[in-house]
Amino acid sequence: MLIKPPADIRSSEITDKKVYLNRRQFMRAAAGTAVAAGGVLGAGRWLNAQQPAPHGRKLEAKKSPFSTTETPNSWEHITTYNNYYEFGTDKSDPAIYARNFKPPEPWTVTIEGECAKKGPLHLEDILKGVTLEERIYRHRCVEAWSMVIPWVGFPLGDFLKKLEPTSRAKFVEFTTLYDPRRMPGEAQPILDWPYVEGLRMDEALHPLTILAVGLYGEVLPNQNGAPLRLVVPWKYGFKGIKAITKIRFTERQPLNTWQKAAPNEYGFYANVNPNVDHPRWSQARERRLPSLFQNRKTEMFNGYADQVASLYAGMDLRKNF
Amino acid sequence: MTTHQAVRWVVKPPLFALSLLPFARLARAMLGLAGLAGLERFAGELGADPLQTITNDTGVWALRFLCLTLAITPVRRLTGWHPIIRLRRMLGLFAFFYGSLHLLIFIVFDRLAGMGFPSLLAASTYGALVRSVGGEVIKRPYITVGFASWAMMLALAATSTAGMIRRLGGRRWQALHRAVYAAAAAGVLHYWWSVKADVRRPAAYGAVVAVLLALRFAWWLARARAWRRSSARAGAPRSVGF
DSSP states (O other): OOOOOGGGSOGGGSOOHHHHHHTTHHHHHHHHHHHHHHHHTTHHHHHSOOOOOOOOOBOOOEEOTTSOOSOOOOHHHHTTSOOOGGGOSSTTHHHHHSTTOOOOSSOEEEEEESBSSOEEEEHHHHTTTOOOEEEEEEEEOTTSEEEEEEEEEEEHHHHHHHTOBOTTOOEEEEEEOOOTTTSGGGGSTTSOSSOEEEEEHHHHHSTTOEEEEEETTEEOOGGGTTTOEEEOTTBBGGGSOOSEEEEEEESSOOOOHHHHHOTTTOOSSOBOOTTSOBTTBOOSEEEETTOSSOOEEOOGGGGTHHHHGGGGTTOOTTTOO | OOHHHHIIIIIHHHHHHHHHHHHHHHHHHHHHHTTOTTOGGGGGGGOSOHHHHHHHHHHHHHHHHHHHHHHHHHHHHHHOOGGGGGGHHHHHHHHHHHHHHHHHHHIIIIIIHHTTOOOTTSHHHHHHHHHHHHHHHHHOHHHHHHHHHHHHHHHHHHTOSHHHHHHHOHHHHHHHHTHHHHHHHHHHHHHHHHSSSOOHHHHHHHHHHHHHHHHHHHHHHHHHHHHHHHHHHHOOOOOOOO
16 A cells, blocks of 8 residues: 655545544534433532632732722632533533643634734743733623622733734634543534634723633633633623634624524623613623622623723614624 | 332332432521521532522422423333332422422522512512512513423322312323323423523433323323224223323
8 A cells, every 4th residue: 555645645635624523523422412311310510529720820910900899709619610611511510621621732822814913822922021910800691690700811902902903803703722622512512613702893902801811810720711711891701702722803793602502692792781681581680699699780881881881882782782 | 018008108208308308408508508507518519609509409300300200100011010109199299399499499589589688578579579470481481381380280289189189080180180291391391491502401301201201102002092992892982091
């Protein structure tokens, strides 16, 4: 048998990576259904004791006037109650299954689209010369619960400006790592992987918007989106895309994953708005965890109206939800 | 001791205690949350979002007991072990118990809480509460089917005694209690429509309920065919029970 030298192999003979990985997805989906059946009996929770994230390397972070004075939730709660379907759909799953997450080293963010500085960037280069800040933000999930989270990060806008976006860049699109071997939840077709999110350019450049690399003055735990995630505190939490590996400047509005999954329930803007209900539940109130009941009235823009309302002046926020 | 008696006095009590266990654990954790001395350490079992935990757990156990209840007759027919029928009412009532806890949690920690916990001594509170709960039942389809499931279980629980079987008569009671199939299906639908994107668990329960109903349908079909054949010979109509 002749072994062809690399140059002779036509690109058409090379299986597209996504197809190659997908052929195993059926098997995993089948196995996943069996696991779900086991989950019916609560087997997963019995077998894996719930543990908060181990503490990581300390980060130097200066205080910020954008931080709220409200008391942050505990490390245990913030690192054991996560919506991160890449590691399972139970809130307790990411704490268990992201424990052994081995991010590819070095972590690379590929910059694409309408900008001058395209190409791969390593996380250490992104962080070079950046002054990290502590941003204690309110976090409001679309499921009507909320927390106060002490992030460590830096303004997204400062980073984006370095990439020199052109005048055609109207939106920024983010993509999560796609690797079902490292992120087992991606083998289940619950959402259309990889996770995609986006912001309008002015939202991305707003001083409140940050890329987070830490929590409670330490390196970000895996279950919270390590090593790099987005935090947009006036929007529902699902806008906070985790484990970012691609940033693309676009002319057209990106189609974010949750909108793709259920366009009548989740929109692009996802601004926290007590006047616009989710089709299946009210958004007028929320429970500030660990409260047992909806103990707070939800505030417009999650209480950041003073800082961001002007971005949406004249917009119909019921249509653009 | 006959096997029936054995089931009643030897099997039922421990099964009763076991069935109370999920409630006992939730109650212990809730009391710990309320600060009851000595139980604080159990509060953590409810996790970061206690309401979600107790709502989900009570709902899931209601569904599990519905499945167990529906499984009694198929197991009875497949194994020929008839005394197991003595467990069916207890399991059905536990489904109603957990379903009622699930509804109570919604009424207290969602509706009453949203109203700011008005005084339970004021008559106006109850009017407002009925409007509030009723509003959600009408507005949200997944709550409509969930409430329907509970209402059916209420009717079944209220008519579960031997006295009620006598009052209604076997045929009418039998017909009424077929509503358990609808209660189970509505329960699965309630669960299915309440999840954001991952329908695998509701689908798993749906599959279980579907299999249990399919078995009974198959037996009913066989009985109906046998009746048609025999009545064609005898010429007299006969009843076909389930």
